[in-house]
Amino acid sequence: xxxxxxxxxxxLKVSTGAxxxxxxxxxxxxxxAPAAKPAEKAPAAAPQKVTTINHLSIWSDDxxxxxxxLFEEMNPDLKVKNEALSWNAFFEQIQVxxxxxxxxxxTLAVDVPLTAPYGYRGWLLPLDDVxxxxxxxDWLESSLKAGTYEGHLISAPVSTSTQLLFYNxxxxxxxxxxxxxxxxxxxxxxxxxxxxxxxxxxxGDGTPEMWGxxxxxxxxxxxxxxxxxxxxxxxxxxxxxxxxxxIDTDPWIEAFTYYRKAFNEWKFAPQGDVGWPSDTLFRxxxxxxxxxxxxxxxxxxxxxxxxxxxxxxxxxxxxxxxVTPTGSWHIGANANTKKIDAATRWVRFVxxxxxxxxxWRTGSxxxxxxxxxxxxxxxxxxxxxxxxxxxxxxxDEATVNPQPRxxxxxxxxxxxxxxxTFSDIRNGADVKESLNTAVERIxxxxxxxxx
Amino acid sequence: xxxxxxxxxxxSTMQWIPYLFLLPAFILLFTFRIAPALAGFRExxxxxxxxxxxxxxxxxxNFAHIFRDPIFWKSLRITLVFSLVTNPLQTALALALAVxxxxxxxxxxxxxxxxLLPVVISxxxxxxxxxxxxxxxxxxxxxxxxxxxxxxxxxxxxxxxALWTIIGIISWVGVPYWMxxxxxxxxxxxxxxxxxxxxDGANAWQSFRYITLPLLRRIIAFVLISDTVVNxxxxxxxxxxxxxxxxxxxxxxxxxxxxxxxVWGDMGGxxxxxxxxxxxxxxxxxxxxxxxxxxxx
Numbered sequence: 198x199x200x201x202x203x204x205x206x207x208x209l210k211v212s213t214g215a216x217x218x219x220x221x222x223x224x225x226x227x228x229x230a231p232a233a234k235p236a237e238k239a240p241a242a243a244p245q246k247v248t249t250i251n252h253l254s255i256w257s258d259d260x261x262x263x264x265x266x267l268f269e270e271m272n273p274d275l276k277v278k279n280e281a282l283s284w285n286a287f288f289e290q291i292q293v294x295x296x297x298x299x300x301x302x303x304t305l306a307v308d309v310p311l312t313a314p315y316g317y318r319g320w321l322l323p324l325d326d327v328x329x330x331x332x333x334x335d336w337l338e339s340s341l342k343a344g345t346y347e348g349h350l351i352s353a354p355v356s357t358s359t360q361l362l363f364y365n366x367x368x369x370x371x372x373x374x375x376x377x378x379x380x381x382x383x384x385x386x387x388x389x390x391x392x393x394x395x396x397x398x399x400x401g402d403g404t405p406e407m408w409g410x411x412x413x414x415x416x417x418x419x420x421x422x423x424x425x426x427x428x429x430x431x432x433x434x435x436x437x438x439x440x441x442x443x444i445d446t447d448p449w450i451e452a453f454t455y456y457r458k459a460f461n462e463w464k465f466a467p468q469g470d471v472g473w474p475s476d477t478l479f480r481x482x483x484x485x486x487x488x489x490x491x492x493x494x495x496x497x498x499x500x501x502x503x504x505x506x507x508x509x510x511x512x513x514x515x516x517x518x519x520v521t522p523t524g525s526w527h528i529g530a531n532a533n534t535k536k537i538d539a540a541t542r543w544v545r546f547v548x549x550x551x552x553x554x555x556x557w558r559t560g561s562x563x564x565x566x567x568x569x570x571x572x573x574x575x576x577x578x579x580x581x582x583x584x585x586x587x588x589x590x591x592x593d594e595a596t597v598n599p600q601p602r603x604x605x606x607x608x609x610x611x612x613x614x615x616x617x618t619f620s621d622i623r624n625g626a627d628v629k630e631s632l633n634t635a636v637e638r639i640x641x642x643x644x645x646x647x648x
Numbered sequence: 649x650x651x652x653x654x655x656x657x658x659x660s661t662m663q664w665i666p667y668l669f670l671l672p673a674f675i676l677l678f679t680f681r682i683a684p685a686l687a688g689f690r691e692x693x694x695x696x697x698x699x700x701x702x703x704x705x706x707x708x709x710n711f712a713h714i715f716r717d718p719i720f721w722k723s724l725r726i727t728l729v730f731s732l733v734t735n736p737l738q739t740a741l742a743l744a745l746a747v748x749x750x751x752x753x754x755x756x757x758x759x760x761x762x763x764l765l766p767v768v769i770s771x772x773x774x775x776x777x778x779x780x781x782x783x784x785x786x787x788x789x790x791x792x793x794x795x796x797x798x799x800x801x802x803x804x805x806x807x808x809x810a811l812w813t814i815i816g817i818i819s820w821v822g823v824p825y826w827m828x829x830x831x832x833x834x835x836x837x838x839x840x841x842x843x844x845x846x847x848d849g850a851n852a853w854q855s856f857r858y859i860t861l862p863l864l865r866r867i868i869a870f871v872l873i874s875d876t877v878v879n880x881x882x883x884x885x886x887x888x889x890x891x892x893x894x895x896x897x898x899x900x901x902x903x904x905x906x907x908x909x910x911v912w913g914d915m916g917g918x919x920x921x922x923x924x925x926x927x928x929x930x931x932x933x934x935x936x937x938x939x940x941x942x943x944x945x
Contacts, residue, residue: 404786469783469805621895631895634896637718641718
């Protein structure tokens with residue numbers, strides 16, 4: 198007879214298992230008493246397997262709520278878990294997670310100039326077959342092109358952008374200046390003149406209570422590139438790598454001399470860390486003018502500002518060309534995701550109607566990259582009256598010579614080094630010297646892509 | 649014969665026992681320190697600028713790229729100046745503060761607690777608060793300067809002031825931290841030695857010079873070496889307050905390595921930079937060891 202004795206280990210296994218089971222049972226929700234047995238047994242519906250998509254973004258869950266709810270309603274077999282990160286942490290996490298070959302996030306928001314660097318590194322799934330020709334045709338051509346790398350669509354357009362001059366009408370009244378009309382376009386020279394008059398330091402402590410002007414993204418190339426381009430400058434060479442002979446030329450020196458004067462000589466713009474100026478200065482009523490994105494329209498409306506505000510067109514240099522910024526957020530799928538079908542369905546939803554419309558109206562309020570939605574801004578009666586009319590002005594401004602940021606595999610280095618450079622110029626560094634240093638640094642970093 | 653063999657066996661077993669006790673610590677040290685350093689060295693020989701599929705061995709290529717970069721040499725110079733100023737400064741101030749905190753006066757424990765407050769606050773919080781205090785336009789420090797009729801200072805916005813400001817901020821935390829070690833050391837010195845010196849007519853300086861300093865030599869060595877390592881790998885205040893600027897004046901090597909790896913995605917270059925930093929740390933620590941050992945000899 199092969200009788201097995203109960204060892205101490207066996208006893209521990211059994212007793213631990215029993216304890217865990219008891220604890221789990223105690224934690225489980227109370228089981229309802231079994232209902233009366235039905236007369237006929239209904240055929241059991243096969244339980245639907247739900248797949249969860251992990252999406253990485255910079256927007257909190259409440260911003261995503263309605264878009265995700267609509268998606269999950271239309272796709273009962275899918276759920277979306279949004280992982281929201283701060284601006285800097287977002288880009289750094291992508292670097293670490295995608296470079297390590299991680300299968301998560303399944304999908305991610307892609308800042309459009311990063312399409313080329315991510316494509317170069319093979320981090321994003323080609324999306325060519327995900328969309329119909331009709332869906333592709335609904336995107337702005339410039340957005341479709343910006344999401345394409347080496348002939349493959351790898352980041353699907355969700356939004357595009359432009360910039361407007363937002364102003365505090367009360368500050369203009371106080372200074373006795375007439376603000377620019379909604380279809381009027383000031384030159385940078387006009388703006389500098391007005392901004393100095395709109396800067397008030399009434400207690401004389403050297404820190405104005407009302408600043409004249411600032412750029413919303415104060416050291417980012419996205420916002421500043423139109424200035425040298427207005428004077429005929431070019432942000433990068435045709436090879437997408439060379440900056441020598443481009444960012445150290447006269448248009449750049451002239452544009453950033455203006456920028457330096459704004460902070461150091463005319464002193465209508467604050468130096469140092471001001472956070473996000475729309476939140477920290479404009480909406481609290483401490484800033485007379487800012488060049489900022491149309492996402493501020495909804496935010497200004499929601500904030501119930503205690504002053505009258507208005508919008509005008511993006512400035513340009515006297516005698517120069519009118520240039521406006523463009524480009525915004527796209528969406529991509531991780532090349533290593535294990536949920537290709539689910540991920541691409543979510544990507545398709547967010548970047549096409551109706552998902553894109555939900556996202557535009559209830560989510561980020563970034564400008565849609567879909568022609569059909571841009572058309573709605575022109576025809577929807579909601580946008581006829583102020584303040585929603587500002588959206589219509591922005592939609593028109595988005596068509597005025599929009600210039601994308603450079604397409605280069607070294608965009609991360611390019612943007613970061615230029616950010617340092619603009620920060621130095623803003624704090625008083627010599628313009629020519631700073632741009633020359635930027636050339637040396639960017640050229641050194643671009644070397645590794647010249648193979 | 650049998651007895652002798654048993655003794656021999658026991659002796660050889662006993663030989664291994666200390667190593668067994670050291671083993672858990674060594675496993676942890678290997679897992680969390682040595683293995684990552686070796687992995688970092690391996691990483692430094694590869695390029696990560698390309699996709700994982702195209703990852704390639706570049707030998708010393710990453711090092712050559714860094715050595716050709718003029719910004720690296722500038723960062724190296726800044727890092728060395730920073731270390732040469734910060735380490736002796738913090739050690740000397742910590743020792744001075746410990747001597748003060750070691751006085752036997754009423755309520756000294758309250759002073760000790762107050763001195764230690766900066767240590768218990770996270771360096772990230774400390775950096776953020778100092779950033780607000782030192783703001784050019786709205787900071788409290790400039791408000792005080794203006795009240796005294798002094799000109800507004802740019803502090804972290806000036807390439808001439810930013811590095812010194814960061815040295816000040818980290819010393820605000822570092823000095824009381826290292827003070828604790830000196831205080832423990834001071835309290836271990838027998839009081840009788842000072843009493844004997846006093847009977848022999850020694851003044852306070854002579855007691856400090858000939859009793860306190862020699863008996864604290866090992867602690868001074870420990871503090872100086874640990875402080876060197878901590879400051880060479882300093883990261884958070886630079887990341888929070890200056891991001892290496894203005895005009896790269898606070899671009900310490902540690903921050904440069906971080907930016908190269910985690911912002912630009914150049915992990916190979918970043919690892920190479922960390923290896924260079926590791927070698928600098930090893931050389932500096934070795935020199936400090938030798939310096940203290942030769943004095944002891």
